[in-house]
Amino acid sequence: MDDEKENIQRQIVLPLRKALEISFKSLRIRFWRSIITTGGVILGIAFLMSIFTTDLVNKGLIEKGSAETSTLIQEEEEESSAQQIWLVSLSLLVCVVGITNAMLMSVTERYREIGTMKCLGALDTFIWKLFLLESFFQGLVGSFIGVVVGGGFVIMASLLRYGGQVIPAFPKLQFMGYALAALVIGVVISVIGAFFPASQAAKMVPAEAMRSEM
Amino acid sequence: MPMTQQNVVRTRDVKKVFILGKIPLEALKGINLEIKRGEYISIMGPSGSGKSTLFNMIGGLDKPSEGKVYIDEVDVAQLDAYELAWLRCRKIGYIFQTFNLIPVMTALENVTLPMVFAGMSSDDSRSKGVELLELVGLGDRVQHKPLELSGGQQQRVAVARALANDPAIVLADEPTGNLDLKTGKEIISLLRRLNKEKEVTIISATHDLKMLDVSDRIFWIRDGRVERVEERSEIKLEVGTMEGEEA
Numbered sequence: 504m505d506d507e508k509e510n511i512q513r514q515i516v517l518p519l520r521k522a523l524e525i526s527f528k529s530l531r532i533r534f535w536r537s538i539i540t541t542g543g544v545i546l547g548i549a550f551l552m553s554i555f556t557t558d559l560v561n562k563g564l565i566e567k568g569s570a571e572t573s574t575l576i577q578e579e580e581e582e583s584s585a586q587q588i589w590l591v592s593l594s595l596l597v598c599v600v601g602i603t604n605a606m607l608m609s610v611t612e613r614y615r616e617i618g619t620m621k622c623l624g625a626l627d628t629f630i631w632k633l634f635l636l637e638s639f640f641q642g643l644v645g646s647f648i649g650v651v652v653g654g655g656f657v658i659m660a661s662l663l664r665y666g667g668q669v670i671p672a673f674p675k676l677q678f679m680g681y682a683l684a685a686l687v688i689g690v691v692i693s694v695i696g697a698f699f700p701a702s703q704a705a706k707m708v709p710a711e712a713m714r715s716e717m
Numbered sequence: 718m719p720m721t722q723q724n725v726v727r728t729r730d731v732k733k734v735f736i737l738g739k740i741p742l743e744a745l746k747g748i749n750l751e752i753k754r755g756e757y758i759s760i761m762g763p764s765g766s767g768k769s770t771l772f773n774m775i776g777g778l779d780k781p782s783e784g785k786v787y788i789d790e791v792d793v794a795q796l797d798a799y800e801l802a803w804l805r806c807r808k809i810g811y812i813f814q815t816f817n818l819i820p821v822m823t824a825l826e827n828v829t830l831p832m833v834f835a836g837m838s839s840d841d842s843r844s845k846g847v848e849l850l851e852l853v854g855l856g857d858r859v860q861h862k863p864l865e866l867s868g869g870q871q872q873r874v875a876v877a878r879a880l881a882n883d884p885a886i887v888l889a890d891e892p893t894g895n896l897d898l899k900t901g902k903e904i905i906s907l908l909r910r911l912n913k914e915k916e917v918t919i920i921s922a923t924h925d926l927k928m929l930d931v932s933d934r935i936f937w938i939r940d941g942r943v944e945r946v947e948e949r950s951e952i953k954l955e956v957g958t959m960e961g962e963e964a
Contacts, residue, residue, distance in 0.1 A: 511796065529821060620830070624831055625802070709778045709805075
């Protein structure tokens with residue numbers, strides 16, 4: 504038996520910093536491509552955040568607003584609450600599907616690149632990290648913009664509708680909590696969306712990846 | 718069993734079966750070959766003869782259905798994922814027909830990528846990368862992206878990348894397949910020069926007859942078998958007739 508393995512060593516696991524560096528660069532260079540993926544996150548999270556914020560504005564106004572606004576809002580809320588939950592879940596679902604689709608596309612168009620990297624000595628875990636990190640950043644940036652846009656839009660709209668009474672009545676601390684929640688949801692969804700494509704990419708045999716004509 | 722350190726690649730009864738739909742297709746039907754350190758080998762054969770499949774086996778890019786592949790007398794099938802990655806990173810350099818440079822990276826970044834995977838510091842890898850690009854005659858194209866380079870230049874970058882970690886073997890799959898006659902010749906003589914200067918074993922799967930001139934030995938593959946093995950001295954006489962055939 505030729506079990507002489509002494510002239511073979513084990514490949515080192517690269518530090519996360521390296522994966523970070525490469526995934527960051529890859530996002531920057533495919534800027535417009537990333538923007539489209541990020542756009543899906545922005546829309547989903549902006550919608551979620553706008554509903555959160557509407558809820559907060561209304562609550563604040565019912566408690567502290569003028570009597571007439573308070574009754575007006577209470578009447579409105581009764582009909583819309585259940586429908587809103589349904590809409591939010593639906594929009595989040597669309598968001599997950601959109602992100603998964605975008606990530607799948609970005610993996611497919613890079614089959615050859617992944618195969619090449621594996622030929623050059625990349626470990627499966629490295630490919631994993633690359634795609635999950637990319638998606639993490641897209642999720643983070645997209646959610647952040649989504650929170651600002653969604654929250655900002657609703658606050659502006661209610662300022663226009665109800666006037667200055669909105670500001671003192673607005674529960675700012677709770678708003679921060681909701682913003683953080685939306686941010687986390689956005690990031691988690693993006694990473695979940697990238698999970699399947701990333702694992703596909705990581706377990707590809709290099710020869711197979713190279714064969715694909717893309 | 719004594720180690721024959723001479724053989725850098727050895728295959729024993731290598732078979733490969735692909736399942737296409739429901740029909741099994743035997744791409745390799747038992748390949749036996751031995752390649753010594755420092756040789757320049759061409760694997761010749763028409764398309765569909767199984768030479769790319771053989772190339773993938775030798776490069777540890779795919780596993781044989783039956784039989785053994787030894788690289789530096791190590792059975793590739795015995796290696797786990799980490800050892801295989803190390804082998805691909807350190808022992809073997811790959812050159813492809815389609816160059817396969819990473820499009821978003823500069824020439825230098827492409828060349829240093831294998832060094833990054835090998836854990837080399839970025840200062841060391843940068844100076845070595847520049848050195849290698851100078852070696853292949855691209856010292857002035859270091860910061861260019863692949864799409865800003867001609868086909869021949871891209872293949873030169875790929876050659877430099879293949880040499881990044883001083884491999885024992887450089888595997889070239891149709892390295893001249895996407896190049897015109899002149900650039901093809903340049904790449905071939907570059908490979909030959911590196912083979913002489915760096916004593917790196919070069920194995921190239923090809924049907925480019927220009928390769929015959931520089932090869933030490935030629936394995937003719939037909940229908941999944943080694944049809945014959947020829948030394949360079951034997952082959953020279955036949956070049957004329959072969960070229961006639963192709964045209």
